[in-house]
Amino acid sequence: MKAAVVTSFDAPLELREIAVPEPGAGQLLVRIEASGICHTDIHAAHGDWPVKPKLPLIPGHEGIGVVERVGEGAPAALLGKRVAIPWLGTSCGHCRYCVSGWETLCESQLNSGYSVDGAYAEYALAYAHGVVEVPDGVSSFEAAPLTCAGVTTYKAVKVARVTPSERVAVFGIGGLGHLALQYARLVGGVTTAVDIEPSKLELARELGADQTVDAREEDAVEAIKRAGGADVAIVLAASPQVFDQAYRSLNRGGRLVMVALPGDAAKLEVPIFETVLQGISVIGSIVGTRADLAEVFALHAAGRTGVVAESRRLETVNDDFAAVLAGRVRARLVIEF
Secondary structure: OEEEEEOOOOOOOEEEEOOOOOOOOOEEEEEEEEEEEOHHHHHHHHOOOOOOOOOOEOOOOOEEEEEEEEOOOOOHHHOOOEEEEOOEEEOOOOOHHHHOOOHHHOOOOEEEOOOEOOOOEOEEEEEOOOOEEOOOOOOHHHHHHHHHHHHHHHHHHHHOOOOOOOEEEEEOOOOOHHHHHHHHHHOOOEEEEEEOOHHHHHHHHHOOOOEEEEOOOOOHHHHHHHOOOEEEEEEOOOOHHHHHHHHHOEEEEEEEEEOOOOOOOOOOOOOHHHHHHOOOEEEEOOOOOHHHHHHHHHHHHOOOOOOOEEEEOHHHHHHHHHHHHOOOOOOEEEEEO
């Protein structure tokens, strides 16, 4: 099979012909139809984070495909089913987090395209209890971004406990941000989109954002405060300065939801006095569970959300990484096989 492989954190991905893997106990062999390109894949390929991925590595945690073989103990009923391979490849299933519906916090988890090989390949292995079936009303092309960008921002809106008429400021409009705006609007939020790229702000307006702020041209905090301040600020841009802006834009009782992951040295300085007296919450939100992803797919199948994405080929993956880093991608790129 053809696969894009990270061999070094300092080198481009290599396109290789490798053997199709055999599913082990509890695993599935999935023929990949589409695989989204997430910024996390770039972090993995560059070794940007404190815990480095294993090398060589096949990235990809937005894989959609058809189950062609099942390993020992995996449900035969999944044969022929179309499934999503998300970031959370597997978890232990019995710790306090797994049994309470927070398997994304499991300390024994394995992550697709990071600690185990992912979906930048014609075939990928997946754990049967980690995949989510894709409903007929959702195409593989659109399901791919929903598998990470969708479920991650959906969970962020959930943990922020947004109530109708609250202002939700989304910092960073792109693969994640364009979906975050839609989920915030679905629960009745009044939305502000913050970015430095005019094309992304135009996309936000097309999606119904109530306010757009070009942070390159004006002070984002002042602009949001003029509109009444933010009750919730969701940070999807991997810049420490943006986290600070988001915090300072909050009203009393506001919630800062941190999603993006800058480099390992990044820190956020939070003023204790102001945080306590104004009742501000700082929340870390990491992807979503299988149940969350099933809800994301159901909403999309019902026509409640739209995915903005462009089709790509596996052969252009290094150019596509460069385009993402340069901010030239309006929303999401999806490799189609």
